[in-house]
Amino acid sequence: MKNRLSSRLRLTLSGVTLLTLLLMCVLVFAGMYFQTTADNREQLRQQAAQLSSYLEASDDPVSLLEGSVFTQRVTYLDTDGTVLYDSEVDASRLESHAGREEFQQARENGEAFTARSSATLGQTSLYYAKRLADGRVIRVSGTQRGMLRQVRDLLGYLLLGAVLCFGAAMAFSRPLAKRLAAPMNEVNLDQPLESDVYEELSPMLRRMAQQNARIADQMASLTAQRHELDTVLGGMKEGFVILDEKRHVLTMNNAARAMFCITNDPVGQPMIAVSRDEALLRLLDGQGTECAMQLNGMTIHLSRSHVEGGGTALLMQDVTAAQAAEASRRQFSANVSHELRTPLTTISGYAELLSSGMLQKPEDATEFGRKILAESRRLLTLIEDIIRLSRLDEGVRGxxxxxxxxxxxxxxxxxxxxxxxxxxxxxxxxxxxxxxxxxxxxxxxxxxxxxxxxxxxxxxxxxxxxxxxxxxxxxxxxxxxxxxxxxxxxxxxxxxxxxxxxxxxxxxxxxxxxxxxxxxxxxxxxxxxxxxxxxxxxxxxxxxxxxxxxxxxxx
CATH class of the missing domain: 3.30.565.10 (Histidine kinase-like ATPase, C-terminal domain)
Structure with a gap:
């Protein structure tokens, strides 16, 4: 991270330096160019003013001009634009300047300044024209190098300066990066607002503090939910197991551990390491959603359900007591039927004999009646006991x-x-x-x-x-x-x-x-x-x- 920050800082510093240098060069060259242009204009204006005073005082202006030596090109124009004199070219060979911009503006305004650039020569021609008292126009012109040519002439120096600046930026960026990064490395990520760092980092630190608060709230919520889940699972009589998509144990409550007779924490272990029961493995392979398995002397009813994300949830119910109760109920029903049938059969038999009129001795009727009464009382006692047990099973108390x-x-x-x-x-x-x-x-x-x-x-x-x-x-x-x-x-x-x-x-x-x-x-x-x-x-x-x-x- 530090190397990346140093590299970025070097590149940034070098780029800023180069851009600054380029901007400074542009500003300097532009300033020099405009200043040179202004100086040249002023020089042309002064020379034209001096010449105009001489020409207006002379009776033969053309002769005066022909006898003079000029460092700048001087052109003397008639009122219709005809060239009367030119210090560099024979006037007779020059066409009329009536259409020239500086001539027209000077005729109208008294003076004019124009500039024309030549891309071929890489220079700019400056013209200053002044109208004389008799309506004629004196024009003074000069040349100066264009800005692009000046830049081209100084390009070597510019490149050398850029290389030196880039090297200096690269050399100073590493220690500068360390100094800049030092306060950031000391930021307390748990309490970012308490860190004394750059003011520019305050928005980021505030966001970090807000994010920490949100994370803390989420962790507290997750912890509470986990505690609630553990409490619910811990209080369940049924076993509950959650497996991931690879059948590794994610959660197993105490009831399930007791059923598997394990004391160590099975979280993270494959389910096959916990139990190799064939019924359980078939259920995990997708063969049905419910099954029964024999586990450590218990009959366990297993229910499988799908968990979002590819996992599996197993609900384990110990139905040993329920099966025993069902067997007891069936046995009880059979016993009740047998116990009721015995006295009823006796009563029915004696009653049938009495009703048939086949008895020959009166004392036999008395004996049969006594036996019917005894069996009836026995039957009544049996029914009362059954009712009493039923009420006790239902939890009915006096x-x-x-x-x-x-x-x-x-x-x-x-x-x-x-x-x-x-x-x-x-x-x-x-x-x-x-x-x-x-x-x-x-x-x-x-x-x-x-x-x-x-x-x-x-x-x-x-x-x-x-x-x-x-x-x-x-x-x-x-x-x-x-x-x-x-x-x-x-x-x-x-x-x-x-x-x-x-x-x-x-x-x-x-x-x-x-x-x-x-x-x-x-x-x-x-x-x-x-x-x-x-x-x-x-x-x-x-x-x-x-x-x-x-x-x-x-x-």
């Missing part, structure tokens, strides 16, 4: 009120005591101190009832079911324990699934629907409670519900 878990356990134990006595199982509630939480009283009662009923149903004669509510570390804890049949380890994680039964034959005998523990699980989720199970085959089962501290209290 009124939240203060609930004393100790009193609620005692109420449920009292309510189920007859059933326990029929099964020859002892049931009891320990603890007298109130344990308060805020919750759905009806739902909590159903949860405790289900736990106590399971302890009674899946027990043996002489067994027990014990329930207790207490405060531990500021949290409300409910424990329901029995010494019944117990649950195998492989079944303990599944007993909270809908319609899952460990012993289907025993459940059928006891009238269980397979939804009791599922309701307990969903009820615990509604109350943000933790549920834990300890069980062993032949030893019994203990289920513990731990409610959060902020919703509990103790008197």
């Amino acid at each position: 009124e939240v009120t203060p609930v004393d878990l100790t009193a609620l356990i005692q109420h449920c134990v009292q309510k189920l005591t007859p059933a326990a006595q029929n099964a020859q199982v002892s049931i009891s509630a320990s603890g007298n101190d109130p344990v308060l939480i805020s919750g759905d009283h009806a739902l909590l009662e159903e949860m405790l009832t289900n736990l106590l009923e399971n302890g009674i149903k899946y027990n043996h004669a002489g067994g027990y079911v014990r329930a207790r509510a207490e405060m531990a570390d500021g949290r409300a804890v409910v424990t329901v324990a029995d010494n019944g049949v117990g649950i195998a380890p492989e079944d303990q994680q599944r007993v909270f699934e809908r319609f899952y039964r460990v012993d289907k034959s025993r459940s059928k005998q006891t009238g269980g629907t397979g939804l009791g523990l599922s309701i307990v699980k969903h009820g615990a989720q509604v109350h943000h409670a933790q549920i834990a199970m300890q069980s062993a085959l032949g030893e019994g089962t203990t289920i513990t519900l731990t409610f959060p501290a902020q919703s509990s209290g103790k008197k």
